[in-house]
Amino acid sequence: xxxxxxxxxxxxxxxxxxxxxxxxxxxxxxxxxxxxxxxxxxxxxxxxxxxxxxxxxxxxxxxxxxxxxxxxxxxxxxxxxxxxxxxxxxxxxxxxxxxxxxxxxxxxxxxxxxxxxxxxxxxxxxxxxxxxxxxxxxxxxxxxxxxxxxxxxxxxxxxxxxxxxxxxxxxxxxxxxxxxxxxxxxxxxxxxxxxxxxxxxxxxxxxxxxxxxxxxxxxxxxxxxxxxxxxxxxxxxxxxxxxxxxxxxxxxxxxxxxxxxxxxxxxxxxxxxxxxxxxxxxxxxxxxxxxxxxxxxxxxxxxxxxxxxxxxxxxxxxxxxxxxxxxxxxxxxxxxxxxxxxxxxxxxxxxxxxxxxxxxxxxxxxxxxxxxxxxxxxxxxxxxxxxxxxxxxxxxxxxxxxxxx
Amino acid sequence: xxxxxxxxxxxxxxxxxxxxxxxxxxxxxxxxxxxxxxxxxxxxxxxxxxxxxxxxxxxxxxxxxxxxxxxxxxxxxxxxxxxxxxxxxxxxxxxxxxxxxxxxxxxxxxxxxxxxxxxxxxxxxxxxxxxxxxxxxxxxxxxxxxxxxxxxxxxxxxxxxxxxxxxxxxxxxxxxxxxxxxxxxxxxxxxxxxxxxxxxxxxxxxxxxxxxxxxxxxxxxxxxxxxxxxxxxxxxxxxxxxxxxxxxxxxxxxxxxxxxxxxxxxxxxxxxxxxxxxxxxxxxxxxxxxxxxxxxxxxxxxxxxxxxxxxxxxxxxxxxxxxxxxxxxxxxxxxxxxxxxxxxxxxxxxxxxxxxxxxxxxxxxxxxxxxxxxxxxxxxxxxxxxxxxxxxxxxxxxxxxxxxxxxxxxxxxxxxxxxxxxxxxxxxxxxxxxxxxxxxxxxxxxxxxxxxxxxxxxxxxxxxxxxxxxxxxxxxxxxx
Numbered sequence: 001x002x003x004x005x006x007x008x009x010x011x012x013x014x015x016x017x018x019x020x021x022x023x024x025x026x027x028x029x030x031x032x033x034x035x036x037x038x039x040x041x042x043x044x045x046x047x048x049x050x051x052x053x054x055x056x057x058x059x060x061x062x063x064x065x066x067x068x069x070x071x072x073x074x075x076x077x078x079x080x081x082x083x084x085x086x087x088x089x090x091x092x093x094x095x096x097x098x099x100x101x102x103x104x105x106x107x108x109x110x111x112x113x114x115x116x117x118x119x120x121x122x123x124x125x126x127x128x129x130x131x132x133x134x135x136x137x138x139x140x141x142x143x144x145x146x147x148x149x150x151x152x153x154x155x156x157x158x159x160x161x162x163x164x165x166x167x168x169x170x171x172x173x174x175x176x177x178x179x180x181x182x183x184x185x186x187x188x189x190x191x192x193x194x195x196x197x198x199x200x201x202x203x204x205x206x207x208x209x210x211x212x213x214x215x216x217x218x219x220x221x222x223x224x225x226x227x228x229x230x231x232x233x234x235x236x237x238x239x240x241x242x243x244x245x246x247x248x249x250x251x252x253x254x255x256x257x258x259x260x261x262x263x264x265x266x267x268x269x270x271x272x273x274x275x276x277x278x279x280x281x282x283x284x285x286x287x288x289x290x291x292x293x294x295x296x297x298x299x300x301x302x303x304x305x306x307x308x309x310x311x312x313x314x315x316x317x318x319x320x321x322x323x324x325x326x327x328x329x330x331x332x333x334x335x336x337x338x339x340x341x342x343x344x345x346x347x348x349x350x351x352x353x354x355x356x357x358x359x360x361x362x363x364x365x366x367x368x369x370x371x372x373x374x375x376x377x378x379x380x381x382x383x384x385x386x387x388x389x390x391x392x393x394x395x396x397x398x399x400x401x402x403x404x405x
Numbered sequence: 406x407x408x409x410x411x412x413x414x415x416x417x418x419x420x421x422x423x424x425x426x427x428x429x430x431x432x433x434x435x436x437x438x439x440x441x442x443x444x445x446x447x448x449x450x451x452x453x454x455x456x457x458x459x460x461x462x463x464x465x466x467x468x469x470x471x472x473x474x475x476x477x478x479x480x481x482x483x484x485x486x487x488x489x490x491x492x493x494x495x496x497x498x499x500x501x502x503x504x505x506x507x508x509x510x511x512x513x514x515x516x517x518x519x520x521x522x523x524x525x526x527x528x529x530x531x532x533x534x535x536x537x538x539x540x541x542x543x544x545x546x547x548x549x550x551x552x553x554x555x556x557x558x559x560x561x562x563x564x565x566x567x568x569x570x571x572x573x574x575x576x577x578x579x580x581x582x583x584x585x586x587x588x589x590x591x592x593x594x595x596x597x598x599x600x601x602x603x604x605x606x607x608x609x610x611x612x613x614x615x616x617x618x619x620x621x622x623x624x625x626x627x628x629x630x631x632x633x634x635x636x637x638x639x640x641x642x643x644x645x646x647x648x649x650x651x652x653x654x655x656x657x658x659x660x661x662x663x664x665x666x667x668x669x670x671x672x673x674x675x676x677x678x679x680x681x682x683x684x685x686x687x688x689x690x691x692x693x694x695x696x697x698x699x700x701x702x703x704x705x706x707x708x709x710x711x712x713x714x715x716x717x718x719x720x721x722x723x724x725x726x727x728x729x730x731x732x733x734x735x736x737x738x739x740x741x742x743x744x745x746x747x748x749x750x751x752x753x754x755x756x757x758x759x760x761x762x763x764x765x766x767x768x769x770x771x772x773x774x775x776x777x778x779x780x781x782x783x784x785x786x787x788x789x790x791x792x793x794x795x796x797x798x799x800x801x802x803x804x805x806x807x808x809x810x811x812x813x814x815x816x817x818x819x820x821x822x823x824x825x826x827x828x829x830x831x832x833x834x835x836x837x838x839x840x841x842x843x844x845x846x847x848x849x850x851x852x853x854x855x856x857x858x859x860x861x862x863x864x865x866x867x868x869x870x871x872x873x874x875x876x877x878x879x880x881x882x883x884x885x
Contacts, residue, residue, distance in 0.1 A: 308802050311802070329813070333809065339799075343829075345826065345827040347808070348825070349810065
């Protein structure tokens, strides 16, 4: 754990920025998360330490993108590559945040951060240099779709940060693609602030190459009448954690989360979500799927917190898991913490394998076992992939996944 | 809007078992060290293996830390400020019920557990435990005719020491957890049941636990062994007087089911829960676990938890035998400042094992009611199934209901289903019932017992009626 040693010795960053200083100070005494806490207890220790074992930090190299940008209507940004953007159109505007705005925002956030709960973000801010922080302010209701890439370079640890403010009445499709190169670690922290009446369709696609690791943290703050929908997919990582924190500041907002994680070989991929309602009339619908093969381990932990003020909340959470190998492992823990009494809250969890009766039916109609399994898997994936914006027309994710599995 | 006060009235029925029996007791001095354990063991004239078992557990306990993961807020327990042995004074060893102190018999009468002859009609054998000691066991002769052994664990240590040595600690090892280790070190009494091969126990067995003194802890231990093709239904009830101090209750229950046998263990727990400000009440830290060792064996837990200031209890099943079955049916009701963290663990180890979990939590007042359960499919549990259902009912906007299911699977050829929901007593339903001429309070209790029906159906007849009544009493005045 080279990085942790450096934090302890105070030698991680030369000439740290103000933010880096604050975060390094917060981590100095206690640089690791509490491995006995609910958030970290299932994390594979050797994988976690290999995630932190890099002396090369933020070394840049050109990344190869999964497809070319042939459509002029789509805005493509790559975090870390000097992408300057300032668009003022009649129906929308996209403005890069000033450094001072970014610093102010992050400072405000980290003052409330708990060392254990927000460890991923604190680590990210320690390591993320100014050029690796992208801040955008978006307004208007005819904003073109936006694609944002971040990647880690081979044999290197990269930290990237994205901050996105959506002004009132704004509507946008946003696709984030995180790519891990061979033998690398990527720490990605994202902050989304949705003002009243905004709608964001957010897609997160993360995949890696051999021995790549990912720590992906997503913080969403929603004001009233905002509508946030997330479709996410994580696959091909040696070790990956996706932490989602949704805060409905005053309730009365709508959140839809659909995610899938696919683990093979010796992978461990985990999704942690925490959805908090701080006002009445909130809505959340969440489905998390896992597919675990070979000797891999898939983890889901989701908490829905409904305090007294959040009357008339409507929350549902479903964890559906497919365990298709005798040596693979699935852990799931959907949880509800409820105080308000006039609410509709439910959750469910299932772990099973491919449905044998359905397979038998398809085979009796002349499909081979392989074809039938593929057909079943494709319907399993499709429910999630359909929620990922932009990629639909440009990149056949489903094909990619089916080829992989 | 439903009348808040009216509902409060429904829930806050005073605790009617809160009286203290004035009886001469023999207590040892406060505090816990190796000498205390030697003293308890000597008083009970125990064989050496048991003393070693206790000392071993004590040494392990000293190295352990009190668990805090359940997030229960209670003031620190001073383990040196507890009396670890307290027994009503009896001059000589008694040979029949007539010789039991009439005050004690009166106490159990008041609790609705008559130990004398008239109870015979109800066909339930009772083992009554008062503070640390078993007072009397009824129907022993009748049971002995069938070969069933039902006695206090102290007697069993003397008369059936081979069985005790073989099975004690085989399901809940001495170092299993902090409270189990404490119990293993200082346990005073409890019940022992042995059902021989092929015997269906002719009557329900029951033990009744009564805490009487305010400064002594209660640490009882129950061991039930069902041999091949046997079956037994066991009931357990608990009450305690009202003190404004907290009393510690740390029990261990071990069940062992061999081939084709079945054990049904039902509990109605109504320890004193403390007053409305949360002063006093029992701290209930219990380890209950059953081992389905044999093929096609079955262990079924059903519980109605209404009392205790703190409940920390996870009756579990280790499903080892092929096609063995584990069941857990629970109703947990919390009111005022009670905190309950209860649930179950279903560990599927053998192939084709099945488990069912139905948990109903009702929280009122400022209470916290959590379901915490584990379902685990081991890599050899091929063809196993689990179904869990956890429903919570919230009464008032100060109470909290939490659900923490832990689900782990390492076996692709198995199925796990879990579902949970939260509801409240809806005004529409209340209005409907009231418009049909049903009194408000009756309507509330109808809805609560409807909510708990799946669990009540699993309780033995006598208990089901009692549980239903208990819930409506407890809830008197709290729906709003």
